[in-house]
Amino acid sequence: MINTARRGGPSLPQRRVLRTELPGPRSRELLQRKTAAVAAGVGITLPVFVQAAGGGVVVDVDDNVLIDLGSGIAVTTIGNSAPAVVAAVTDQIVRFSHTCFMITPYSGYVEVAEELNRLTPGDHAKATALFNSGAEAVENAIKIARRHTGRPAVVAFDHAYHGRTNLTMALTAKVQPYKDGFGPFAPEIYRVPASYPLRDGLSGEQAAERAIGMIEKQIGADHLAAMIIEPIQGEGGFVVPAPGFLSALAGWAGDHGVVFIADEIQTGFARTGDLFACEHEGVVPDLITTAKGIAGGLPLSAVTGRAEIMNSVHVGGLGGTYGGSPVACAAALAALRTYVDQELTRRARELESIILAELSGLRDDPRVGEIRGRGAMIGLEIVDPDGRPDPELTGRIVAAVHAQGVILLTCGSFGNVIRLLPPLTIPDDLLREALGVLRGAFRTA
Incomplete structure (x- = not known):
C-alpha cells in the first residue's frame, strides 16, 4: 500500500x-x-x-x-x-486567516492586483478587483461595464460558458445541465454566432461580420455596454476561432465605446502557450476576467482592466466578504511567480x-x-x-x-x-x- x-x-x-x-x-x-x-x-x-x-x-x-x-x-x-503555494499558504494561515479587505486591508491583495496589472495584456493604466470564483468575476465585469457606459445590453456568443449564477447562466449558451429549469434569467443579454471553423466554414473576418451585423440590427451599438467572449471557448468545445475574428470584434467594440471583455478564466495563465490566450492575436481587452489557475487550487478570481473603466464604479460598489482572501492571495502570488520564473x-x-x-x-x-x-x-x-x-x-x-x-x-x-x-x-x-x-x-x- x-x-x-x-x-x-x-x-x-x-x-x-x-x-x-x-x-x-x-x-x-x-x-x-x-x-x-x-x-x-x-x-x-x-x-x-x-x-x-x-x-x-x-x-x-x-x-x-x-x-x-x-x-x-x-x-x-x-x-x-505545488511547493511554493504550500509554503506561502502555510505562512499566511499562521499569521492571519481573514479580516475582509474592505474592513482592514492587507498587502497581499494589493500585491496580487499589482501583478495582474503588470501581467495582463496592454501597457495602459490598469486596476484590479478580486473576488472568489470565475462566475463572480464575470458578473462584476458586467456590472463595471454597465456602470461605465450607462448602457444596459450585453452580447455573449453561441457555445459560451461563463458560469452558474443567474446573470452568468444568462450569458452561458448551453441549457442542459446549466440552465434547465432555473429561469427566468437576467435581462438584456443577447446572443450572436461565434466563429466555429469546423461547423461554419467562415474566415475570421466573415464570422465577425456576421456577428456584428446581428448586433447592429437587433441591439444597436448605442445600447450595448459590453461584449464578452472566451478567446478559446472552453465548455463550448475548445473552439478556436478563425484568425481575425477576435481582433475584428475588439476593433468594432473600440470604435463604438463598447467594453470588450475577454473571459480568460479557463484559458489564462500559460494554459494555451501564451500567458493569456488573447495575446495570440495581439488583442488587448478592455477588461479581462481570470480565476482557475490564478492561485494554484485556492478560490480566487479577478477583474483587471483599463483604469478609467474599473474606477468608474462608486466606492462600495465592488467587494465581498471573502473576495481576495489573504490565504488565496498568498497562494496567487506564489503561483503567478511560478508561471513567470519557470x-x-x-x-x-x-x-x-x-x-x-x-x-x-x-x-x-x-x-x-x-x-x-x-x-x-x-x-x-x-x-x-x-x-x-x-x-x-x-x-x-x-x-x-x-x-x-x-x-x-x-x-x-x-x-x-x-x-x-x-x-x-x-x-x-x-x-x-x-x-x-x-x-x-x-x-x-
Whole structure:
C-alpha cells in the first residue's frame, strides 16, 4: 500500500498504478455516503475519492494512482500542492486567516492586483478587483461595464460558458445541465454566432461580420455596454476561432465605446502557450476576467482592466466578504511567480507538441472531426459517419479511458468533445502513457 495520507505534491511517484477496479471498494463506500448526504444536483465525472495529488497524478482512497489530464478543470496548472503555494499558504494561515479587505486591508491583495496589472495584456493604466470564483468575476465585469457606459445590453456568443449564477447562466449558451429549469434569467443579454471553423466554414473576418451585423440590427451599438467572449471557448468545445475574428470584434467594440471583455478564466495563465490566450492575436481587452489557475487550487478570481473603466464604479460598489482572501492571495502570488520564473508558457507549448504528435494518427480517423486547441488545452471533436456530433461514442471512449486510470473530461455544446487539460508539471513519459491509453480506447470503443 502507498502511504499517501500525509504526502502529496511532487513527492508522489509519477506513475500509473491500478490496485483495484475503478471505483474501488473505499470509493464505492464514500459514493454511497455522498448519495445520502450531498444534494443530487452535484454530479461526479469519475467516482474515485482522492486522498493525494501532485505533478501529473491523483491518488484515490484505494491507493490507485491515476494520471491527471483534467487539472481540476484547468485549476492546478502548476500542479497540485505545488511547493511554493504550500509554503506561502502555510505562512499566511499562521499569521492571519481573514479580516475582509474592505474592513482592514492587507498587502497581499494589493500585491496580487499589482501583478495582474503588470501581467495582463496592454501597457495602459490598469486596476484590479478580486473576488472568489470565475462566475463572480464575470458578473462584476458586467456590472463595471454597465456602470461605465450607462448602457444596459450585453452580447455573449453561441457555445459560451461563463458560469452558474443567474446573470452568468444568462450569458452561458448551453441549457442542459446549466440552465434547465432555473429561469427566468437576467435581462438584456443577447446572443450572436461565434466563429466555429469546423461547423461554419467562415474566415475570421466573415464570422465577425456576421456577428456584428446581428448586433447592429437587433441591439444597436448605442445600447450595448459590453461584449464578452472566451478567446478559446472552453465548455463550448475548445473552439478556436478563425484568425481575425477576435481582433475584428475588439476593433468594432473600440470604435463604438463598447467594453470588450475577454473571459480568460479557463484559458489564462500559460494554459494555451501564451500567458493569456488573447495575446495570440495581439488583442488587448478592455477588461479581462481570470480565476482557475490564478492561485494554484485556492478560490480566487479577478477583474483587471483599463483604469478609467474599473474606477468608474462608486466606492462600495465592488467587494465581498471573502473576495481576495489573504490565504488565496498568498497562494496567487506564489503561483503567478511560478508561471513567470519557470517559463510555463514554453512548457505549455512543449506539451502541445507532445499531444499533437502522439495523437497524429487519429487525424485520419473518420470518428475525429477535428483536433484543435493551443498549448495544454487540446480538444478532439468526435463525430458520426455523417460528420454530426456523436456524444454517445464520446462517452464510450472516455469511460474506457477512465477504467484504465486516466482522468479525462468532456465538453462541447453537444457533449462530443474530449478535452485535454494536463497540469504543466506532468512528466513527458506520463503524458505519453495517458495518450496511449486514449488511443487504445479508440480501438476498443
